[in-house]
Amino acid sequence: MLARTLRARSLQSSVAAATWRTSQIARHMTPTPSQVSEEAPVLFESNGSVRSYILNRPKKLNALDITMLGLLKPKIQEWNESSLCGLVVGKGVGRAFCAGGDVADVIANAADGKTRHKAVNYFKSEFEVDYMLASIYKPYVAVMDGITMGGGVGLSGMAPFRIATETTVFAMPETKIGYAPDVGANYFLNRLDGELGAYLALTGEALKGRAVFMHGLATHYMPQRRIPALLEALASLEKPTMEMINSTIEQSYYEPEASEPPIALTGSVRVALDSAFSEKSIEKIIESLENYVQSSDEQVKAWATSTLEALDLRSPTSLRVALFALRKNKNGGLIDALRTELDIATALCNGASPDFATGVTAVLSKTPGRPDWQPSTLAEVSEESIIQDFFSPSSKYLDAKPEFNPPAGFDKPKHPMRFALPSQESIRLYVTQDTPGSGGLAVTRDQALQYFEQQTKGKGGVRDKVSEVLDRMCEEEIGDDGKDWLRWKH
Secondary structure, rough: OOOHHHHHHHHHHHHHHHHHHHHHHHHOOOOOOOOOOOOOOOOEEEEEEEEEEEEHHHHHHHOHHHHHHHHHHHHHHHHHHOOOOOOOEEEEOHHHHHHEEEHHHHHHHHHOOHHHHHHHHHHHHHHHHHHHHHHHHOEEEEEEEEEEOHHHHHOOOOOEEEEEOOOOOOEOOOOHHHHOOOOHHHHHHHHHOOHHHHHHHHHOEEEEEEEHHHHOOOEEEOHOOOOOOOHHHHHOOOOOHHHHHHHHHOOOOOOOOOOOOOOOHHHHHHHHHHOOOOOOOOHHHHHHHHHOOOOHHHHHHHHHHHHHHHHHHHHHHHHHHHHHHHOOOOOOOOOHHHHHHHHHHHHHHOOOHHHHHHHHHHHHOOOOOOOOOOOHHHHHHHHHHHHHHOOOOOHHOOOOOOOOOEEEEEEOOOOOOOOOOOOOHHHHHHHHOOOOOOOOOOHHHHHHHHHHHHHHHOOOOOOHHHHHHHHHHEEEEOOOOOOOOEOOOO
């Protein structure tokens, strides 16, 4: 309570101090679509030590094309080496940060042998920009305001500071278009609690608002209206450190109101999700979901039913490729994930499956219903053929594939979860007292909440996150001393 009170007072002071500058930041840092619609597709701004890129294709929801990537790459290189740059900020104009890759040209280029190399080069260029932002020497803040999907997740997913707002819509929807999650997804989705990453990768379903933060896909949460003042506060920092940036962003945290909807994918639904998506094959996942459809828990039943319907709409080939890639990179690094993903993109551009073109065409033409996937059923797509075509060095679809190596000057990615809410695994280790120096003694709920609040210096949302995990994963047993001790039950 004390930490929240201090944070609230600090926020009031910071906002008051920055009020007179808000109009300037709104004008210089957050141009409206009408002001910039005829300008370059990526804008670059300087404000104090802050260097910003602003994705500026609002009518296309800031979808990334090769021109935008070509503008971003040298600027990121410049900022990485500049002594004047203390902090990098990424954001978008309009109602999206970035809705993904602009793949219409990719499909057109892939259809012609003479231009196919351009399609493959698009993915290589995109992944290079993603890696550069993941490992840039300077602190990096990604403002995930609005739609943040696919390529937009690649720009933000590895940032040490990822800000979600009430308008954030997060998804990796690649299986909807006959593709598979990329841009490092097979690294950062594997770092989420339980099997949430597998669920998001296979279904392509979206998380919205505060749920993006609570599930670890964003490190911070605030109302959209506070972003201009926050950016000005960041610009006022001299020689900003990671801790200074984190503290500044934390001041804008906003507690949930009673009218907010409950966080998605928690409680009994989350137990069912982790159980079903831990299975090793798509068929076993579907079988588990079919069992949950018979559940007496109406929320679980509804979730399982809608999830089965979602999977049925996805490309069978994409489902197999996505699950294999995710499991293959379970313990790998970002560079391993990007190399796997470039193989997948190369294979699809070279004709390993027609579903990518089919899916993109269906979206562009707004054709309703299930696209005409070929093959149309899981039974017709063997895992052996998927491994051979997409992942084997001897695959005919990977001839002359490009090599993916870290761009010069960009070596080690930053830890994407350093400033996020505590992970379920860290909570488990504390409850079971597997942490160093714990002494192996049982703990109470109050002790667990107090421990994580202290560890995160009163970070907003910590009590809600830890409480949800304890409710779902623990039982309480009354000891001889009359106290309720936690027991991890899963």
